Amino acid sequence: APRVEVGNTVSFFAPGLDAAAQERRRITQALHRAIERGEFALHYQPVIDLAARRMTGAEALVRWHSAELGPLSPATFIPIAEETGLIVPLGRWVLEEGCRQAVRWQAQGRAGLRIAVNVSAKQLYQPDFLDEVNAILDASGVSGEPSLLAIEVTESALMEDIETSIAVLQRLKGRGLSVYVDDFGTGYSSLAYLKRLPADKLKIDISFVRGMLSDRSDYTIVATIIAMARSLGLKTLAEGVEEAAQVEALSALGCDEVQGYYFGRPEPPDAFARKWLAGNAS
Ligand code: C2E
Ligand code: MG
Ligand code: MG
Ligand code: MG
Numbered sequence: 001a002p003r004v005e006v007g008n009t010v011s012f013f014a015p016g017l018d019a020a021a022q023e024r025r026r027i028t029q030a031l032h033r034a035i036e037r038g039e040f041a042l043h044y045q046p047v048i049d050l051a052a053r054r055m056t057g058a059e060a061l062v063r064w065h066s067a068e069l070g071p072l073s074p075a076t077f078i079p080i081a082e083e084t085g086l087i088v089p090l091g092r093w094v095l096e097e098g099c100r101q102a103v104r105w106q107a108q109g110r111a112g113l114r115i116a117v118n119v120s121a122k123q124l125y126q127p128d129f130l131d132e133v134n135a136i137l138d139a140s141g142v143s144g145e146p147s148l149l150a151i152e153v154t155e156s157a158l159m160e161d162i163e164t165s166i167a168v169l170q171r172l173k174g175r176g177l178s179v180y181v182d183d184f185g186t187g188y189s190s191l192a193y194l195k196r197l198p199a200d201k202l203k204i205d206i207s208f209v210r211g212m213l214s215d216r217s218d219y220t221i222v223a224t225i226i227a228m229a230r231s232l233g234l235k236t237l238a239e240g241v242e243e244a245a246q247v248e249a250l251s252a253l254g255c256d257e258v259q260g261y262y263f264g265r266p267e268p269p270d271a272f273a274r275k276w277l278a279g280n281a282s
Contacts, residue, residue, distance in 0.1 A: 030067075032086065034064060035090060039064055040094075040097075041064075042060040042094065042269070043060070043267055043268055043272075044060055044101075044115075044268075045058060045259055046058055047059065047114075047237065049256065049257055050247070050250065050251050050255060050257060051256070055276050056112075056114065057150070058113065058276075059116045059152070061118070062094055078120070082122050088122060088123055088126060091120060092136070095117055095119070095136050096139070098117040099140035099141075099142045099148075099149060101269055102114075102148040105273070105277065108277070112147070112148070115150070116152050117149065117151060117152065118182065119151050119153050121153070121156075121160050124153055124168055125160070125164060125168075133172065147178070150179065150200075151172055151177055151178070154182040155182065155184050155185070155187025155188075156186065158189070159189050159193070162193050165197070169198045169199065179198065179199045179201075180199065180201040181199050183203065184203055185205045185221060194232065200235060201235040201236065201237055201256075201257075205239060222250070226254055227254075236255050236256050237258065240260045241259065241261075241262045241263070246258075
């Protein structure tokens with residue numbers, strides 16, 4: 001293929017494709033191979049219970065270091081994986097690996113550490129998603145202790161097909177798993193649907209938490225979500241907490257849990273275990 005210079009970067013150009021389409025194509029091709037080559041890893045970010053001031057679980061976040069393209073952010077490759085359907089095999093691997101890790105930590109004596117795994121709309125709406133989850137729970141040993149696993153689905157993914165979402169979440173909960181609504185506040189769900197949604201926890205989107213101490217309306221949104229969740233019997237978790245002042249404000253508002261760089265960044269499992277599971281695992 002002919003080479004073209006674009007700014008400082010040199011790329012191989014397929015005639016008829018613009019730069020963005022070209023980039024998507026390269027990522028798609030690399031994604032296909034990445035699954036076979038085992039280029040993915042999960043990193044774990046601690047979840048802190050505010051009342052107990054104690055780590056109670058972790059969110060599993062996928063990381064990809066491509067042999068050809070180097071490290072890529074989930075914000076770049078997850079949307080492409082969703083568009084191309086590759087999120088289905090990738091998401092299956094994420095679920096398998098998250099379950100295996102939950103069982104490993106359980107076996108190492110950290111009882112009840114709950115791992116939350118992100119599931120995209122494409123996966124959730126696959127007709128065989130529940131069969132796949134059941135098979136993974138059985139193969140990993142999580143079936144014996146389903147409270148070790150939580151499934152996170154974004155509010156906007158749930159709203160794509162609310163009736164199917166309700167049915168699938170109901171089955172997941174029936175299996176003993178926890179269900180969290182991710183990026184809450186950005187997905188336009190109505191209160192009527194929220195009332196019917198079989199979820200355990202709302203994860204307040206990072207954008208509101210980031211602004212809550214400087215922007216009155218962000219503060220009001222956070223306070224309102226927490227109050228509404230409580231009256232609906234849902235727990236709340238604030239994402240993206242970076243400062244002590246946010247922790248105190250969220251505590252005062254009655255938020256149940258927090259996650260963010262203030263407590264810990266997502267890290268590989270061994271680093272996570274050294275920091276969070278050694279000695280201080282009370
Ligand atoms: P998310 O599920 O809402 O995950 C939270 C994101 O916020 C993560 O970004 C995390 O690293 C970042 N974060 C956590 N604490 C802080 C903080 O204090 N400050 C800031 N600025 N950021 C913080 P990450 O890992 O880049 O993931 C981005 C998104 O990609 C995730 O948002 C999720 O939607 C998606 N994603 C990641 N892993 C998976 C996966 O395995 N499957 C699916 N379907 N999506 C995934
Ligand atoms: Mg998440
Ligand atoms: Mg989120
Ligand atoms: Mg997000």
